Amino acid sequence: MNSNVNRIELSGIRKFSNKVAKVPGAISLTLGQPDFPVPKRVKEAMIEALEQGKTVYTSNAGLVELREEISKYLESFGISYDKEEICITVGGSEALFTVFTTLIDRGEKVLIPTPAYPAYENGVKLVGGEVVNYKLNEDFSLNISYLEEAILKSGAKYLLLSFPTNPTGAILEKTQLNALKDLILRYDLMVITDEIYSALCYDEYHSIAQLQELKDRVIFIGGFSKIFSMTGLRLGYFCVNKKLMDDFMKVHQYNVSCATSISQYGAYVGLRECLRDVEYMKSEFLRRRDYVYGRLKAMNFEVNLPKGAFYIFPSIKKFNMTSEEFCELLLEKKKVACVPGSAFGAGGEGFMRISYCYSDKELERALDLIEEFIKEI
Incomplete structure (x- = not known):
């Protein structure tokens, strides 16, 4: 095997995305896949x-x-x-x-x-x-x-x-x-x-x-x-x-x-x-960003307001778990999949990534479950 291959690992993003298929009824907020159709x-x-x-x-x-x-x-x-x-x-x-x-x-x-x-x-x-x-x-x-x-x-x-x-x-x-x-x-x-x-x-x-x-x-x-x-x-x-x-x-x-x-x-x-389609999609992501950010702040997460893309990266340090432990437990207990911050390198430990390029219904349900989860732990 090429020695360089031994220096790398499989994607932590895909690792958690793939877990969803094994958890019936789970909600995935893992992938950066816009939920809009390809423009006509x-x-x-x-x-x-x-x-x-x-x-x-x-x-x-x-x-x-x-x-x-x-x-x-x-x-x-x-x-x-x-x-x-x-x-x-x-x-x-x-x-x-x-x-x-x-x-x-x-x-x-x-x-x-x-x-x-x-x-x-x-x-x-x-x-x-x-x-x-x-x-x-x-x-x-x-x-x-x-x-x-x-x-x-x-x-x-x-x-x-x-x-x-x-x-x-x-x-x-x-x-x-x-x-x-x-x-x-x-x-x-x-x-x-x-x-x-x-x-x-x-x-x-x-x-x-x-x-x-x-x-x-x-x-x-x-x-x-x-x-x-x-x-x-x-x-x-x-x-x-x-x-x-x-x-x-x-x-x-x-x-x-x-x-x-x-x-x-x-x-x-x-x-x-189709650039008007892009502007519409952007406006929807902005609305979703504000909703997700507001919900996380209301739950007392420490979180920065994203200024681009469609991800938000709240801190989970106060829960005294690694990011992988937190995300594993969230998936196990509430069937919500997010990506542990450790998937993004050493600087990501202590955080989790939520992708908000999912439907309003999925986001609302997932955040309700995250709120339940943090109250229980």
Whole structure:
């Protein structure tokens, strides 16, 4: 077995999601799967592509027209990449793995926040890199001092950012941009910024990729799983300065050849015609966020108000259990599945992740049961 495989573990998110099937009647708040249907025009475009025989290979980088639409879409956020600087991938996951494989040599160090989406740490380990965690503020926002401390101690040259953040819903604040830029330049960092939730930002959106002077140092990752509720259709992308693209293309080309053709046609129409659907979905998530946050506060949970994505990350430290013990007992006693914070790294211990991309009825019932549970314990 490849020794790097022995360094990683199966996803803690999936571990708890899979438990639900073994508990009849359980409510799952585990996965980041929007409960909205794929927009009608996206579905129609994929069906049309299938019926018209558009099931052959696209170019390795993906459909030109889709890359042009992504370029226009990103420009609306103040992010500038042309079609030659965009590569369509098999979900954001393949984008991440392609970037890690292209950049990171064995033993090289990568700065990763904690808590964070587990694919970051495990993806880096899988390609032979070394993870250097940096701490966040108590509200899970970026702390420049903690980050600089980690850089000085480790000498790492790669930095991973992710805003809005899974599992906490934190965002990058405008006041942090200049200090972050100065840090990147001072320590000659290459930045990987995963912004799969960029369309689901409830406050003003800011990204390090908006700073044109850093373009040579930033690799931007996005995708369509969340924006068009098409997680199973596996479509993402990464953006990189065109002078670097050939090296990234080598990995992507030999790994998957190209992303699924009919999914690409669907996303193309989605960007052109379905952004109102996205705004409606975002407004519903915002309403659900406020409901879940209010219920948790009423139960006296210590919890921060998420500013993006569709997750909330309450503290469970006062219950004197590990996050895994708490979530196991909650599932056993009340048939409600949440994800233990430990699934998101050392910084996640003492918390649990609740995904609020579920129906109002499921959320209300689950929170009623969580309230019963904490009263009993």
